[in-house]
Amino acid sequence: NAGVTQTPKFRVLKTGQSMTLLCAQDMNHEYMYWYRQDPGMGLRLIHYSVGEGTTAKGEVPDGYNVSRLKKQNFLLGLESAAPSQTSVYFCASSYRSSYNSPLHFGNGTRLTVT
Amino acid sequence: GENVEQHPSTLSVQEGDSAVIKCTYSDSASNYFPWYKQELGKRPQLIIDIRSNVGEKKDQRIAVTLNKTAKHFSLHITETQPEDSAVYFCAASTPNQGGKLIFGQGTELSVKP
Numbered sequence: 001n002a003g004v005t006q007t008p009k010f011r012v013l014k015t016g017q018s019m020t021l022l023c024a025q026d027m028n029h030e031y032m033y034w035y036r037q038d039p040g041m042g043l044r045l046i047h048y049s050v051g052e053g054t055t056a057k058g059e060v061p062d063g064y065n066v067s068r069l070k071k072q073n074f075l076l077g078l079e080s081a082a083p084s085q086t087s088v089y090f091c092a093s094s095y096r097s098s099y100n101s102p103l104h105f106g107n108g109t110r111l112t113v114t
Numbered sequence: 115g116e117n118v119e120q121h122p123s124t125l126s127v128q129e130g131d132s133a134v135i136k137c138t139y140s141d142s143a144s145n146y147f148p149w150y151k152q153e154l155g156k157r158p159q160l161i162i163d164i165r166s167n168v169g170e171k172k173d174q175r176i177a178v179t180l181n182k183t184a185k186h187f188s189l190h191i192t193e194t195q196p197e198d199s200a201v202y203f204c205a206a207s208t209p210n211q212g213g214k215l216i217f218g219q220g221t222e223l224s225v226k227p
Binding site: 038 | 159
């Protein structure tokens with residue numbers, strides 16, 4: 001099992017450009033999450049999904065969109081990147097809700113917006 | 115929504131000493147409190163968790179305590195070793211919030227040999 005795989009690992013964007021981050025899991029998990037990690041601010045939840053075809057907003061959803069067309073994939077989109085979106089992005093998945101099963105994280109995507 | 119505050123932001127101890135990291139949460143309905151460890155350049159990984167029907171849980175050198183009345187929980191690491199050096203995150207989950215996990219700001223622990 002690969003677990004949770006994120007692509008790409010690194011990316012540099014110019015302000016206004018768009019991109020999509022891909023998260024794939026092979027553990028048949030129902031729940032998937034996107035977090036961003038910034039120094040001194042911990043892990044902040046952007047969007048999450050409780051099952052195929054569902055999405056919900058987290059703590060900091062503005063400027064991001066997500067889709068969960070297939071159970072194993074969770075895509076995070078930036079339509080018009082801003083320097084404030086420079087961060088490390090982590091995808092995670094869990095079998096059921098985080099209360100019943102631990103989160104499994106990917107290795108992260110380091111995004112720089114200039 | 116839930117808000118989790120974590121202290122201290124950095125902690126330096128000598129090898130063999132104990133380390134304590136504290137977190138407070140705002141939503142009294144929160145009932146699950148995990149701790150994650152993130153080594154430099156790696157992904158966060160679960161190290162221990164506690165549910166609201168338990169006051170304390172131990173796993174070898176690590177333990178977590180929960181005070182529901184005061185809405186705070188703590189991570190205790192005894193006999194610290196250099197490999198304990200990492201960033202530690204506490205988190206809280208509220209059942210009526212869709213099962214999402216809200217994290218604290220993180221504590222960078224440095225264990226000096």
